[in-house]
Each structure stands twice: as structure tokens, then as C-alpha cells.
Amino acid sequence: MDVFQVFIELAQSTVRLSTPLILAALAGLFTERAGIFDIGLEGKMLGAAFAAGCVAYISQSVYMGLLAAVLVSVLLSLVHGYASITQRGSQIVSGVAINFVVAGSTVILGEAWFRQGGRTPALSADGRFGTVTLPFADAVRDVPILGPLYSGLLSGHSPLTYLAFLMVPVSWWILYRTRFGLRLRAVGENPGAVDTAGISVIWLRYRGVICCGILCGIAGAYLSLAAGAGFTKGMTAGKGYIALAALIFAKWRPKNILFACLLFGFLDAFAIRYQGYAFPLIGKVPVQLMQALPYILTVILLAGFIGKAIPPKAGGVPYVKER
Amino acid sequence: MSELAIELKGIDKSFGLVHANRNINLKVRKGTIHGIIGENGAGKSTLMSILYGFYQADYGDIIIDGKTIKIRDPNAAIAAGIGMVHQHFMLVENFTVLENIMLGAEESQILNAGITKARAELKRLEKEYALEVDPDAVIEELPVGIQQRVEILKALYRKADILILDEPTGVLTPAEADHLFRILRQLKDEGKTVLLITHKLREIMAITDEVSVMRRGEMVATRTTKDTSVEELAELMVGRRVLLRVEKGEAKPADVKLSVKNLTVRDGRGVTMVDDVSFDIRAGEIVGIAGVAGNGQSELLEAISGIRRAKSGTVLLSGREIDVTGNADPADLRRRGLAHVPEDRHHVGLVLKFEESENAILGYHDDPKYRRGMLLDVDAIRADAEAKIAAYDIRPPNPRLKTANFSGGNQQKIVLAREMERNPDVLIIGQPTRGVDVGAIEFIHKRIIEMRDQGKAVLLVSVELDEIRALSDRILVMFAGRVVGERTPDATEGELGLLMAGVEGRKEAAE
Numbered sequence: 001m002d003v004f005q006v007f008i009e010l011a012q013s014t015v016r017l018s019t020p021l022i023l024a025a026l027a028g029l030f031t032e033r034a035g036i037f038d039i040g041l042e043g044k045m046l047g048a049a050f051a052a053g054c055v056a057y058i059s060q061s062v063y064m065g066l067l068a069a070v071l072v073s074v075l076l077s078l079v080h081g082y083a084s085i086t087q088r089g090s091q092i093v094s095g096v097a098i099n100f101v102v103a104g105s106t107v108i109l110g111e112a113w114f115r116q117g118g119r120t121p122a123l124s125a126d127g128r129f130g131t132v133t134l135p136f137a138d139a140v141r142d143v144p145i146l147g148p149l150y151s152g153l154l155s156g157h158s159p160l161t162y163l164a165f166l167m168v169p170v171s172w173w174i175l176y177r178t179r180f181g182l183r184l185r186a187v188g189e190n191p192g193a194v195d196t197a198g199i200s201v202i203w204l205r206y207r208g209v210i211c212c213g214i215l216c217g218i219a220g221a222y223l224s225l226a227a228g229a230g231f232t233k234g235m236t237a238g239k240g241y242i243a244l245a246a247l248i249f250a251k252w253r254p255k256n257i258l259f260a261c262l263l264f265g266f267l268d269a270f271a272i273r274y275q276g277y278a279f280p281l282i283g284k285v286p287v288q289l290m291q292a293l294p295y296i297l298t299v300i301l302l303a304g305f306i307g308k309a310i311p312p313k314a315g316g317v318p319y320v321k322e323r
Numbered sequence: 324m325s326e327l328a329i330e331l332k333g334i335d336k337s338f339g340l341v342h343a344n345r346n347i348n349l350k351v352r353k354g355t356i357h358g359i360i361g362e363n364g365a366g367k368s369t370l371m372s373i374l375y376g377f378y379q380a381d382y383g384d385i386i387i388d389g390k391t392i393k394i395r396d397p398n399a400a401i402a403a404g405i406g407m408v409h410q411h412f413m414l415v416e417n418f419t420v421l422e423n424i425m426l427g428a429e430e431s432q433i434l435n436a437g438i439t440k441a442r443a444e445l446k447r448l449e450k451e452y453a454l455e456v457d458p459d460a461v462i463e464e465l466p467v468g469i470q471q472r473v474e475i476l477k478a479l480y481r482k483a484d485i486l487i488l489d490e491p492t493g494v495l496t497p498a499e500a501d502h503l504f505r506i507l508r509q510l511k512d513e514g515k516t517v518l519l520i521t522h523k524l525r526e527i528m529a530i531t532d533e534v535s536v537m538r539r540g541e542m543v544a545t546r547t548t549k550d551t552s553v554e555e556l557a558e559l560m561v562g563r564r565v566l567l568r569v570e571k572g573e574a575k576p577a578d579v580k581l582s583v584k585n586l587t588v589r590d591g592r593g594v595t596m597v598d599d600v601s602f603d604i605r606a607g608e609i610v611g612i613a614g615v616a617g618n619g620q621s622e623l624l625e626a627i628s629g630i631r632r633a634k635s636g637t638v639l640l641s642g643r644e645i646d647v648t649g650n651a652d653p654a655d656l657r658r659r660g661l662a663h664v665p666e667d668r669h670h671v672g673l674v675l676k677f678e679e680s681e682n683a684i685l686g687y688h689d690d691p692k693y694r695r696g697m698l699l700d701v702d703a704i705r706a707d708a709e710a711k712i713a714a715y716d717i718r719p720p721n722p723r724l725k726t727a728n729f730s731g732g733n734q735q736k737i738v739l740a741r742e743m744e745r746n747p748d749v750l751i752i753g754q755p756t757r758g759v760d761v762g763a764i765e766f767i768h769k770r771i772i773e774m775r776d777q778g779k780a781v782l783l784v785s786v787e788l789d790e791i792r793a794l795s796d797r798i799l800v801m802f803a804g805r806v807v808g809e810r811t812p813d814a815t816e817g818e819l820g821l822l823m824a825g826v827e828g829r830k831e832a833a834e
Contacts, residue, residue, distance in 0.1 A: 179429040179437075186415045186426050193413040196375075197427025198398030313416070321377060 004145070008152045010269055015153070015161060016227065018265030020045065020219040020236075022164045024243035025250070025257045026171050027215035031077075033175065033252060034208025035188035035314040040080055040095035041216055042240025043102035048073040048220025050106040053120035053231030054113070056127055056224075065225050070217030076102070077213030078206075085205045088318030099240075107233045118233035120224070129158045129226040158226035160218060165258075167215070172254040184208055188312030191319040201319045219243075238295075245298050251309045263301075267294035325389030328353040328485050328516035329374070334383035336369055343369040345540045347383070351485075351533075356507060356517040358527040358548070361537030362560055362760040363731055367520050368410075370537070371487050375407045376400040387485070401427075406478025407487040412470050416463040420456050420473050421445065424480050441480070448479050452509060468499035475506065486510060487518045492526060496615045497788065497820035504530045522761075524553045525789070536560055561762045569768045572776070574796040576605035579639075580780035581627070581661075581749045586636035586647070588622045596622040597633075598804035604749070609771065609781040611795030611812075613788055615823050619804035620784045621666055624753050627782070628663040629653040630671075641748055657686065662742035666753030666784065672738045673726050680708035680722035683741050711740040716766065732763030739767060743774060750774055751782045756790060768794060788819060 024041045031038045048069035056065025076098055083094035107118040114121055134155035141151045175181035183204055187194045191201045223239075224231045242264050250256030271290045278284045327350050334347040344366045351357045361367050373380050376394040384391050387403045394400050400407075414423050421441060430437040445458050454472050462470060471491065478486055488507075492500040507517050507530060519531060527534050528548060535545040536559040544559050557565045581604040588597035597619045604610045614620050625631035627638055629651035638645045640661055645651050653663070665671035673682050684693050684704055693704050708722035715736045717729070726734060735755065742750065755771065756764045771794055775781055785791050791798055791812075798810045800822040808822045 177434055179432050179434060182422060182426060182429065182434060186418065186422075189415045189417060190413065192409075192411075193415050193423070193426065196397050196407065196409065196413040198396060198401050199427050 004148070008148050010266070010273060011153050012156070013269040013272065014262060014266040015157060016265075017268045018261045019158070019161045019164045020222050020227070020239050021243045021246055021261040021264055022168065022258065023160075023215050023219035023222065024240055025246045025261055026164075026167055026254065027212040027219065028244055028247045029171060029175075029252060029254065029257060030184070030211035030215065031208050032247065032315055033188045033312055034184050034205045035191060035312055035317070035319075036081065036084055036205055036209055037091045037311075037316045038080060038095055038209075038212060039092055039244065040076065040098035040240075041212075041243055042236055042238065043095075043099035044073045044076045044213065044216040045220040045223065045240050046099075046106060046234070046236045047076055047102040048217040049224040049235055050102075050110065050120070050220075050231045052221040053123075053224040054110075056123055057121050057230065060127060062127060062129055062225055066218070066221045069221035069225075070214055073217030073220060074210055074213030077209045077216070081206050081209040084318065085202055085209070088320065091316050103234065106231070110231065110233065120231040123225070123229045125229075127225075128229055129160055129222075131156045132159055132162065158222065160222045160226050163218065164222075168254050168258045175254065180207070185312075188314055191314050195319070195321070205319075242294070242298065245302055248309050248311075249301060252312065264294060264298065267297055326352060327386070328388060329518070330386040331370075331374075332384045332386065334370065334373060334380045334385070336373060336378060336380050342540050344373070344380070347537075347542045349535055349542060349545070351516060351518060353388075353516055354511060354514050355532040356511050356519060356530055358519045358521065358531035358534040359537060360521060360524065360527050360534055360556060360560060362522060362762075363758055364760075365537040365560070366540040367537050368489060371407070371489060371518070371520055374400065375405060375487065401481050401483070404482065404484040405487065406481055406483025406485065408471065408474040408478065408489065408491060410489045410491075410493065412467075412474055414462045414470060414473060417461060419459050419461055420465075420476075421458040423462060423473060424458075424477050428481055444480060445476065448476055452479065452506065452513070454506065467494045468496075468502065471495070471503065472506075483515075485516045485518065487520070489520045490522070491519070492521070492523065494616070496824050497816060498824050500526075524556055527556065528553060538562055557761055561760070563762075565761055565765055569772060569793045571772045571794075574608045574775065576608040576796070577778065578606055579603045580606050580641055581782065582639040583627065584637045584639075586623070586626060586638065587634045588619070588626045588631060589634050590622060595634075596804050597626065599636075600801075600804075600806050602799060602806065604780040604782055606748070606778045606780050607775060608796045609775050609783055609794050611783045611785065611791040611798045612801055613791045613798055613819055613823060614786070614801035616786045618801045618823075620786075620801055621753070622804075623801070624663070624666065624751055624782075624784055628661065628665075628751055629656045654686065654689075657745070657747075660748035662745055662747035662750050664738050664742050664750070664752040664755065666757070668734055668738050673734060675725070675727040677726055678723050679712070679717070679726055679729065679737060680705050682726050682737055683708040683711055683722070685741065687741070687745070711737075711744060714744075715740040715770075730760070731758035732760045735759050735767065736763065739770060743770060747779065749780045749782070751784075753784045754787075755783070755785065756787065757785075788816060788823075792816070792819075 024045055028038055028041050051072035052065040052069035055068035056062050080094050080098060083089040084091040110118045110120055137151035137155035140147045175185060183194060183199055187201055187204045194204065195201050223235055228235060246257060246260035246264055250260040271293045275287050275290050276284065329351040331347055331349040334344055336344040347370060359367050372378050374385065376396045376399050379395065385394055392403055394403065424445060425437060425441050430440065442458055449455055454476055456469055456472055462473065491503060495503060510517055521527060531548045533545060534548050534551065534556065536543050536556060538560060584601050586597055586600045587595060590596045600623060602610065612620055622631060626633040626647050630653060633647040635648060638647045640659055645656060669675060674685065684707065688699065693700055705722050712720045712722060717733050717736045726737065752771065755767050759767065771781060783791065783794055795812050798812060798814065799806045800808045800819060802823060802825040807825065810819060
């Protein structure tokens with residue numbers, strides 16, 4: 001196969017695999033910039049994927065599935081918010097608890113309702129998000145270089161993928177160009193400044209957490225309604241944690257998040273494509289090593305290559321008025 | 324139009340069992356600078372927080388400009404024309420000046436339109452009040468004096484007519500404080516009303532028109548500033564006569580007890596905090612180190628007391644070298660006659676969750692007199708604590724009480740009693756009266772002089788210039804890690820102030 005073709009295929013699968021990471025990392029961006037750390041991205045995504053699988057199967061509507069995913073994820077976010085904003089509990093404990101509860105309950109409920117070993121029934125092609133073919137994609141397919149780039153790489157993705165990439169500049173605009181964004185960033189740095197300016201710290205942080213819930217919900221729905229055809233147990237497979245790593249790697253900035261997620265997506269795509277492939281000089285690399293590659297590189301990158309990542313200063317600390 | 328900007332009637336507030344404000348009545352005339360003075364814990368901050376809507380009073384009325392209003396949150400206070408400059412600045416450090424000023428007053432959902440307007444308004448305010456700042460500078464890169472200016476601009480931007488300043492000079496050099504006072508006078512000339520909260524009597528006398536005194540949650544008196552005196556105000560604050568001037572005789576310096584030579588200390592980031600500092604202290608003298616906080620005083624104390632490793636230099640304690648660049652052991656230094664009252668008593672000097680008696684022997688617990696074999700001799704420790712409580716008048720006199728429940732002054736006395744009663748040759752004291760009431764300050768100052776008269780060598784570090792001048796026999800001024808000058812205690816404040824700001828010192832070094 002020629003190199004260019006390989007490149008297009010790798011790139012396309014990178015885009016697909018990055019989509020849930022981008023959505024989840026942006027979700028984390030909104031809550032962490034508000035000063036609420038969230039290790040529960042994984043759990044929220046998983047819960048959303050499950051809800052999407054169930055509802056899309058029962059209602060036969062992919063949009064109802066998406067809606068259910070967002071609702072469940074926002075609900076879980078509010079639980080996290082209640083524990084860490086209102087009750088001033090530990091944000092890590094609350095997030096971990098959500099991950100555990102969701103990991104267990106999705107399997108139990110899935111088995112009780114559908115008796116398919118914890119999965120939801122497979123969705124037909126009509127019951128999932130299809131792919132969007134951009135205008136003229138078929139017509140230009142044979143144009144050299146540009147043709148495959150347009151119709152192979154840019155065209156042919158799920159609408160949720162386009163949404164995810166669109167959310168990057170939108171998130172930037174919200175954070176840096178709107179009143180809500182200014183206040184959200186301020187509350188993650190110095191909630192006292194927000195409070196004395198006459199703005200409610202609690203409500204602002206809840207709004208950050210809700211934004212996180214919505215984006216995590218879409219990420220989860222993508223997994224079971226676009227990337228897969230229904231929910232399978234543990235289908236997030238650590239993507240929530242990778243998104244969190246990408247968020248730190250990106251130093252809590254939207255543009256960097258895009259690149260960080262594309263990088264992690266690429267590592268994943270590479271590992272999948274070259275499983276069992278005999279490399280020149282090295283020979284055949286064990287499957288397990290290929291699968292572990294993204295995680296190994298994550299550790300190396302986070303340990304050595306990003307310099308100092310300064311988190312929002314008030315992150316992880318519940319706000320208590322002085323005295 | 325009312326004559327009064329603020330009138331408080333019968334304000335009462337309790338936090339659980341603590342009655343923070345009792346039936347407070349206060350009248351502040353428009354266009355004046357009104358001081359509120361009182362010891363720590365007298366209820367000043369609570370009262371101001373009620374005025375700014377942080378807390379609600381249990382009873383009482385707030386009347387602003389002739390109208391009785393309810394201030395439920397800071398928004399209501401801002402709407403009523405009240406602005407507040409907090410002791411700890413309420414600024415977002417990685418935002419620009421402009422962003423900080425706009426926060427909460429953005430005018431529209433999308434920032435762009437507001438930014439242009441804010442920039443223009445800020446320019447106007449800067450010009451009107453001579454408060455220059457660069458609107459695009461990032462807060463964390465600005466010196467504290469300028470950060471405070473941003474806080475004032477924030478209030479003015481919100482059209483505040485009443486400006487509350489809570490202990491505004493704590494972080495400023497004398498020159499910066501003077502500049503602040505000029506700004507406040509100008510605000511007054513423009514018809515604004517300024518409420519100045521402080522525990523520094525000198526500031527009250529220098530700038531206010533009227534002054535109200537608080538004591539133990541009550542408003543005990545209001546005076547016209549020009550008709551009162553420092554002595555009267557101090558007496559009103561404490562409730563008894565206070566000696567403000569420390570009485571001390573001539574120092575009789577004897578042998579050198581502590582000798583510091585070419586000491587250089589770096590902090591964790593590798594920044595040189597103490598730069599080639601040398602000095603001697605003799606038995607029977609107090610050497611004071613003056614300087615604005617953060618000019619290396621803390622690191623100097625830490626290096627000498629063996630808490631922080633120095634980069635280079637030598638320190639001799641009673642003629643014997645301390646291994647300051649290697650593994651100086653604080654416990655060993657204590658045995659060799661060096662006592663240390665740390666600057667930060669909450670984090671270094673005390674374990675707040677311990678009982679008083681446990682803190683009274685902290686660091687000396689391996690002394691045989693507190694031990695019975697491997698175990699602590701609890702009876703001996705309590706008896707020892709009770710003796711110190713009596714000698715230092717620590718209240719409440721209960722060695723079993725948790726240390727966190729003592730007031731700042733009494734906590735400081737616990738540390739002083741522990742260190743002074745060891746009868747050391749050299750006593751190192753950092754910020755002896757930070758957060759300490761006027762009454763206790765008098766006691767602590769007397770004890771320090773007594774130590775000197777007993778022939779101890781005392782090294783005193785304080786950011787309170789008055790304290791340095793009152794106690795020291797010689798004054799060294801530190802700026803940017805260097806000792807930039809030595810003066811006698813009769814040097815004027817202006818002279819020391821210039822040294823502290825690094826103005827004179829550079830000239831001196833160049834000559």
C-alpha cells in the first residue's frame with residue numbers, strides 16, 4: 001500500500017479516536033478552570049455511554065439516546081458538585097466514588113435489563129449516528145492528493161466528531177471572550193475575588209460542573225452510538241483518565257487540548273494499525289506492548305516533556321468564607 | 324442629603340458563643356477620613372464584613388446616606404456605593420489589571436464591548452486620582468503597593484462613595500504608606516468618605532479626622548483626632564494605661580556571642596535571598612534588622628537557627644562554628660545556648676492542636692527533667708507549664724487547653740516563655756509582636772529588654788519599624804538580601820525608610 005494511503009487511513013482513525021478525548025478533556029477544562037478537579041470524567045462518560053445505549057435501543061432514536069447520555073452525565077456531575085461545592089468534600093474521593101459506582105452499576109443494570117452479559121443490545125445502522133458525507137466528497141475522490149484529503153480525511157465522520165472539533169474554538173471563545181468565561185477562570189484562581197465582586201461562587205462553580213456534564217455526556221454517547229453499536233461493559237477503557245492527562249499536558253488551554261488529544265489519538269491509532277506487524281530491524285512487536293504504547297508514552301510525556309503545568313490556583317480547595 | 328455617610332444603630336453579631344459585635348453605634352460624617360482602631364479580635368473586621376455584606380448582623384440597622392438598607396451580600400454593598408480594600412487583596416493574580424477591574428462589572432455577556440469602555444473609564448479614573456497603573460500588566464508581576472492601587476481603582480470603578488480599607492499599610496514600605504495616605508486625602512477632597520481600619524495608632528493620628536475605638540466587640544468611644552492623643556487612644560483600646568515607650572537603660576555590650584561572616588543563602592528556587600551578610604552581636608545588646616518583608620530576613624533567621632542550609636559563609640556561636648552550610652542541627656544549637664522564636668508561630672513555633680503544656684516544652688521534650696525513662700513525665704510537664712503561665716501571665720491559665728484556643732498574644736507568650744526560660748546565650752526573635760495586642764506588646768518588649776540586661780545577645784527581626792527603633796541598640800537594614808546600612812536607634816524614620824526602599828543603600832554602596 002502506498003505511503004500516502006497509509007497516512008490518510010492513520011489520520012482518519014486518529015480523528016475518530018481523538019473525538020471522545022477532545023470532548024472529555026474540554027469537559028474537564030470547564031470544571032477545573034472553575035476550581036473543581038474532576039477525576040470522575042471516566043465514570044461520567046461510561047454512565048453516559050450506557051444511558052445512550054439503553055435509550056437509543058428502547059426508543060429507536062439516536063437523539064433520545066444522546067439526550068439521555070447528557071442527562072445522566074449532568075446528573076453525575078451534580079452529585080460531584082454537591083459533594084465538593086456544597087458539602088465541601090474531597091474532590092478526589094467524590095470523583096473516584098463516581099467512577100466505581102458507575103463501573104459497577106452499568107454492568108448490573110445492563111445484565112438485569114437485557115441479559116446480554118452487561119452489554120446493551122446491538123443497534124442497527126439506523127439506530128446509531130451515521131457518517132456525514134461532505135458536499136462533493138464523492139466527486140473529488142479521484143483528484144490526486146487533495147481528493148483523498150478531502151473525502152477520506154475531512155469527510156465521512158460522525159456528526160459528533162465535527163461537533164467535538166468545533167467545540168475547541170467555541171470553548172476558547174467562551175472562556176476568553178465572554179463574561180461567563182472571565183468569571184469562571186477567576187473563580188478557579190481566587191474565589192475570594194469573585195465573592196467580593198458580588199458574584200456567587202457556588203452558582204458559578206455549579207455552572208462549570210454542568211458544562212462538564214454536558215460535554216462528558218456527548219463523549220459517552222459518541223462511544224456507544226457512533227464509535228460502537230451499543231454499550232459494552234467498561235467501554236471507556238481509561239479514556240477519561242487519558243483525557244485528564246491531556247488536559248494537564250495542555251496546561252488547561254483549549255488549543256493545546258486539541259493537539260494533546262490528537263497526539264494521544266494518534267498513538268492509539270498507531271497501536272491498533274501495527275498490531276502484529278513486523279517492523280524493519282525490530283521485527284514483530286508483541287501485541288501487549290503495542291497496546292500499552294499510548295499509556296507508556298503518556299507517562300513519559302507527562303513526566304518529562306511538558307515543563308511546569310500550573311493548575312488553577314484554587315483548584316481542589318472548597319471555598320469557605322474567611323473566619 | 325444627609326450629613327452622615329454611614330450610620331450604624333445597635334449592630335449585634337454572634338458566632339456561636341463568641342459575641343463579636345455588641346450593640347455597635349457609629350456615625351461617619353460625609354467627606355471625612357474616619358479611623359476605626361482596636362486590638363486584634365476587637366471586632367473591627369467583623370463589623371466591616373457586615374457593612375460589606377459578607378455577614379448579616381443578628382440585630383441592628385445600617386443607614387447609608389440617610390436611607391436604612393439591608394446589605395445581604397457584597398452586591399448590595401456595591402450598589403449602595405460601598406467599596407472595600409481587603410487586607411489580603413482580592414485579586415486574580417494571573418489576570419491583567421483591566422480584567423480584575425472588570426470582574427463582576429462587565430456590563431454585557433460578551434466582553435469586547437465592555438473592554439473598550441472599561442479602558443476609557445480606567446484612564447479617566449487614573450487621571451482624576453493620580454493612580455497610574457498599566458491596565459495590561461499582569462497582577463502577579465506588580466509590587467504590592469501597585470496591587471493595592473488596583474484594589475482602590477476597583478472600588479472607584481464601581482462608583483464607590485465610601486471606601487473601607489482594612490489594615491492597608493501592613494504590607495507597605497513607609498514610602499508606599501505615605502503615598503497611600505496622599506491618595507486617601509485626595510479621595511477625601513473629592514468628597515469620598517474613607518473608613519480606615521487599623522491597629523496602628525500613628526496612622527490614625529496622621530491621617531484621620533475622627534476615630535472610633537473598639538474593644539472586645541464594643542464601640543467604646545469616638546474622638547475627634549486633633550483633640551485626642553496616642554496615649555488616650557491606647558488606653559481606650561486596652562482598657563488600662565499602657566506604656567507605649569519602652570524604657571531601657573544604656574546597653575553594656577560585652578563579648579561577641581554570635582558572629583555571622585559572609586553568609587549567603589538561597590531559597591528553593593535557587594534565588595539568592597541572603598547575599599554576603601556579616602555582623603556580630605555582643606552579649607548585652609539587641610541588634611535589630613529592619614526591612615520590608617521578603618528582603619531576606621526570614622532566610623537569615625532560618626539559616627542561623629539551623630532550619631535552612633546556607634550556600635556559604637560561617638556563623639560562630641560563642642566562638643564555636645555552626646555548620647550552617649552542612650547539617651546544622653537545631654536541637655544541638657539549642658543545647659549550645661541558642662534560642663529561636665520563629666517568625667511564623669502558627670507553622671513553625673507551635674503545634675496548634677497540642678495542649679498548651681505540650682507546646683511549652685516543644686523541642687525540649689528530651690530534656691531529662693521532662694522524662695521518666697522513655698516516657699514523658701506528664702506531671703512535671705504540667706507543673707513546668709503552670710510556672711511559665713504564671714510568670715508570663717498567659718491567659719486563660721490552663722495548661723491543658725488546646726493551643727489554637729489562645730489569642731495571638733498569648734500564643735506568642737507561650738513561645739517566648741519556652742525559649743526565654745531556657746536561659747540561652749543568644750536569643751533570635753522574628754516578628755515578636757505580629758498579631759499581638761497592645762497590652763501584650765508592652766509585656767513582650769519588657770521581657771526582651773530584660774533578656775538584654777541579663778547579658779544575652781539578642782537578634783531581633785521585625786517589619787514594624789517602630790518596634791525595631793524602640794528596642795534595638797544597633798539597627799541593620801536589609802534590602803534585597805544585603806545589609807545596606809547600619810544606624811543607631813535615633814536615626815529618623817525617613818532615613819531608615821529610604822534604606823529599606825533600597826534608595827540610600829545603593830548610593831552608599833557605590834560611594
